[in-house]
Amino acid sequence: MLLQQALIGTMNGFGGLHGLPEEVRASVPELPPEQQLLIAAGVWSVYREAGRQAVLRPLPQPAPEAREKYVPANIQTMLDECLKGEWENWWPVVATRLARHGYVVSPGKMVSVLNAAKPQQQAAWRPLLGTRGLWLAQQNAAWSWALADAEKIERSTRWLEGNLAERVQALREQRGEDAASARAWLEAVWKGEKADVRQALLEPLLIGLGQEDEPFLNACLADRSQAVRATAVHLLSLLPASALAQRLRERAMSWVQWQAPAAQGALGKLAARLSGSAQGRMVITPATAWDKSWSKDGLEETPPQGEGARAFWLRQLVSIVPPALWQEHTGQAAESYIKAALASDWGDAMVDGLCAATVRFHDAEWAYALYRALLDRSGSAEWREKIFPLATVEQRYELCAAHMKRGDPDVAGMLAHCPLPWPESLQQATVRLAQQSLRQATQSGNDQEALLALGEQAALLLPSALLAQYKAWWQEAVDELETHTENWRARFAAAAYRRQLELIERRLQFDKEIPL
Amino acid sequence: MQLTEQQVLALAPDAQVAGAGKKLGIAKPWGNIGSSERAVWGECKGSGSRPYQVRVDRSDYAAKCSCPSHKFPCKHAIGLLVLLASEPALAAPSAEPEWVAEWLDKRATSAQQKIERAQSPSEVDEAAQQKRQEKRAGRMDEGLAALDVWLADLMRRGLAQIAGEGPAFWEKQAARLVDAQAPGLANRLRALGEEVGVRDDWPEHTLAGMGQLALLLKAWQGREHLDPRLRRELELQIGLPAREEEVLAQGEQRQDEWQILAQEIEETARLRLRRTWLLGRHSAQYALLLHTAVNKQPFTEHFVPGTSFRAVLHFWPGSYPLRAMTDAQLENTGVPAAFWHAETMEGFLDRQADALAVNPWLQRMPLVLSAAIPVQQNGQWWVLDQEGHGLPVRSHSVNRLWSWLAHCGGRPADIAGEWQAGAFHPLAMYFNQRYQVLSD
Numbered sequence: 001m002l003l004q005q006a007l008i009g010t011m012n013g014f015g016g017l018h019g020l021p022e023e024v025r026a027s028v029p030e031l032p033p034e035q036q037l038l039i040a041a042g043v044w045s046v047y048r049e050a051g052r053q054a055v056l057r058p059l060p061q062p063a064p065e066a067r068e069k070y071v072p073a074n075i076q077t078m079l080d081e082c083l084k085g086e087w088e089n090w091w092p093v094v095a096t097r098l099a100r101h102g103y104v105v106s107p108g109k110m111v112s113v114l115n116a117a118k119p120q121q122q123a124a125w126r127p128l129l130g131t132r133g134l135w136l137a138q139q140n141a142a143w144s145w146a147l148a149d150a151e152k153i154e155r156s157t158r159w160l161e162g163n164l165a166e167r168v169q170a171l172r173e174q175r176g177e178d179a180a181s182a183r184a185w186l187e188a189v190w191k192g193e194k195a196d197v198r199q200a201l202l203e204p205l206l207i208g209l210g211q212e213d214e215p216f217l218n219a220c221l222a223d224r225s226q227a228v229r230a231t232a233v234h235l236l237s238l239l240p241a242s243a244l245a246q247r248l249r250e251r252a253m254s255w256v257q258w259q260a261p262a263a264q265g266a267l268g269k270l271a272a273r274l275s276g277s278a279q280g281r282m283v284i285t286p287a288t289a290w291d292k293s294w295s296k297d298g299l300e301e302t303p304p305q306g307e308g309a310r311a312f313w314l315r316q317l318v319s320i321v322p323p324a325l326w327q328e329h330t331g332q333a334a335e336s337y338i339k340a341a342l343a344s345d346w347g348d349a350m351v352d353g354l355c356a357a358t359v360r361f362h363d364a365e366w367a368y369a370l371y372r373a374l375l376d377r378s379g380s381a382e383w384r385e386k387i388f389p390l391a392t393v394e395q396r397y398e399l400c401a402a403h404m405k406r407g408d409p410d411v412a413g414m415l416a417h418c419p420l421p422w423p424e425s426l427q428q429a430t431v432r433l434a435q436q437s438l439r440q441a442t443q444s445g446n447d448q449e450a451l452l453a454l455g456e457q458a459a460l461l462l463p464s465a466l467l468a469q470y471k472a473w474w475q476e477a478v479d480e481l482e483t484h485t486e487n488w489r490a491r492f493a494a495a496a497y498r499r500q501l502e503l504i505e506r507r508l509q510f511d512k513e514i515p516l
Numbered sequence: 517m518q519l520t521e522q523q524v525l526a527l528a529p530d531a532q533v534a535g536a537g538k539k540l541g542i543a544k545p546w547g548n549i550g551s552s553e554r555a556v557w558g559e560c561k562g563s564g565s566r567p568y569q570v571r572v573d574r575s576d577y578a579a580k581c582s583c584p585s586h587k588f589p590c591k592h593a594i595g596l597l598v599l600l601a602s603e604p605a606l607a608a609p610s611a612e613p614e615w616v617a618e619w620l621d622k623r624a625t626s627a628q629q630k631i632e633r634a635q636s637p638s639e640v641d642e643a644a645q646q647k648r649q650e651k652r653a654g655r656m657d658e659g660l661a662a663l664d665v666w667l668a669d670l671m672r673r674g675l676a677q678i679a680g681e682g683p684a685f686w687e688k689q690a691a692r693l694v695d696a697q698a699p700g701l702a703n704r705l706r707a708l709g710e711e712v713g714v715r716d717d718w719p720e721h722t723l724a725g726m727g728q729l730a731l732l733l734k735a736w737q738g739r740e741h742l743d744p745r746l747r748r749e750l751e752l753q754i755g756l757p758a759r760e761e762e763v764l765a766q767g768e769q770r771q772d773e774w775q776i777l778a779q780e781i782e783e784t785a786r787l788r789l790r791r792t793w794l795l796g797r798h799s800a801q802y803a804l805l806l807h808t809a810v811n812k813q814p815f816t817e818h819f820v821p822g823t824s825f826r827a828v829l830h831f832w833p834g835s836y837p838l839r840a841m842t843d844a845q846l847e848n849t850g851v852p853a854a855f856w857h858a859e860t861m862e863g864f865l866d867r868q869a870d871a872l873a874v875n876p877w878l879q880r881m882p883l884v885l886s887a888a889i890p891v892q893q894n895g896q897w898w899v900l901d902q903e904g905h906g907l908p909v910r911s912h913s914v915n916r917l918w919s920w921l922a923h924c925g926g927r928p929a930d931i932a933g934e935w936q937a938g939a940f941h942p943l944a945m946y947f948n949q950r951y952q953v954l955s956d
Contacts, residue, residue: 002723003719006675006719007674009673009674012674034669038668038726039730039734040727041727041730042730044724046731049938050872052938054862054901054906055905057891057900057905058904059904061926062926063926073602074602107922108919108952110919111915111922112915114918115915132922135925136918136921140918
């Protein structure tokens, strides 16, 4: 009543004070309406506040009882930094070891972890939240990432009503469980979706990809959107029995042929061996003219700047057939095939194509062979980086050690793909390379980037037994640099080396608190 | 007397010093660390040729360092305290070196001088002071009369009309009040203006606030006939608090051991205002310390939440004494492991009713609720007691509320906070017997 009067305003009429307890009304003296209203409002607000009663509400379910082991304070600072995004390589080790020991973040930190954990780190943070963290996450929709799948909202609800990211995730999960029903889900909504949504939803078909998916994918080849067509081609190329894959294989085999050595006399044989074509040679004849039907198979007509049309088509074709095809086709081992390809006129296109195919089809054998073949080839660093993780773990150790023996400190990227525990040989090679590079760097003052990246990987991944000696070299280098304070480059390097020492110190402390 | 790292870092004037100080909290750069009853000290190797001498007074954490930094406490002082937080054994009791003793003695004498000055008020030109007071009173009366008219005008036009007015509408009137020497009223008005259109219940809230202002003005008009304590309270509310010297000499005094419940720093354009809430061990009385710092200047006194000290508090005269100040005789007494007193919900509501009866304009009340359980539903937060009685909860930062929930796990625990504008604002609690600030 009072509020209504106040909202309307006394100039539109004043009917006196109504709807108030007698005591309140009686306390307001005779005054003009505005004053009455104000005084009454003031008295009424104090009256109400003084007479406030608590309201009965249902009691909540407390968190489940659990004796949790909290992360010690000094490790917590490291976790704070990992949360901010530092120590990206070290983070998986920290997380797994802490989880293994059953450590949990303290309640004071739970909220910041739930708020700030980056998507790619979330799986690792989950076990560190403990029972209470999970209980907390259940109460806030923004923190649903922390919940195990079982507690999440029903998958089909997420598929039908979620945003794009949730729908993709739901489809992925469904594909993992029942590929056919997931495809049925997709077919049901297909016509109604926009182009970019269609493309995003097509990608989960990669999970559990099988021959039964071919009809649907073939239909996608005629889709209006270029992105959808490209994705469909990519998926079909991975199905060896699909029509598309067969067409591509036949075409590839017709362009790149293997000529077995003709019967030759002794001199001929000698000449052949000298020219490296003793086992036969590669005859590459890419098509001379573009065929329109090829664009349906995912090939593009116009080459990029600086590349010839035929080389471009060859490269594309080789990149979408499985490398294993060549072994089948020619009976040659990967190594010799690659060697022949490099030696041919179309070497660059062939090698780029083979590298791309290796990545696409995850072929470990070809990754190994290609890597070794490309070690000495200039300009191949980018491809080598891409195919290195595809080799088997054992092969990676071997390749890494081989690379290190050449004295090039730029191996940090490779080391990041070498899972622990490292074999003795790799440990020793790393240690020797670090020492060597450090000595060279301090003497010549050259570019330190590769060395520092190597140093970081080594500090985090070497076993602690070797770290004492490792630390001593860095300390030596810092001491040496600090004698040259006039040289700004030396000061800069000294600061960087001191950070390395800090990192080693951290690592040693971590090992002490949270042993392996 | 042990501080945790979190408490030490809270002493730093800004984040940069806190970070730099934390980095110095390792043993390597330090030498000659020692402690005595009065202080701790150490020498820190810096980028200069001679190490910096750092001293920290144990009674109030004032620090002095020989480094050229403008900030207090500097990163070296923070570093020393951080180091000692994790390795207290490093500061073995030993004889105070000269550079430490000299500084401490000088501080003691200047503190003594301050008390003496307060106790013997200086000679003042009586007549001139009288005239100044009259002039000020005249200006204020004018300003308050103008506010009266302004409020009445709003009632005439109706609150619905003002919903569309921007902050300038309120700011203009608030500025007039500041000119009229009534900053307390100005703040109230500004606060009302900020909530228009923001709170769901803004019409009721605004009307209630305006009503309270009207009551204040009415009471002020009849101040001659009021109880002197109520009259002092009115002066406080309008923004004419007594001066520190006056409070030291004439205000109500209470000797007790005081627990620092919580602390909040409010930043405005040019000023930083720090509120520190205290709870007396034997008296179970609450108190509020207010300190200001201009711009980037540090606060001159340090009170570390979660610690306790013995002192005589001097309260500002009023009908419900809350605001107080310390004198120089302060003695740190350690780190309590729990809140010394806590109220039931019913107990608090009774206390609030009694307080409002003597001071209807009370806006904030500190309290420690016992065995409290936070609960949230669809973004609305409540605090419940074990029988399910609930009061509304609000906070500047929802993370603080989640942090509260995380710490107590939905089980009853004592919580310290403030009752303000019809809701409970939680500030700090104890977890595993350690004091925890609920962070933003």
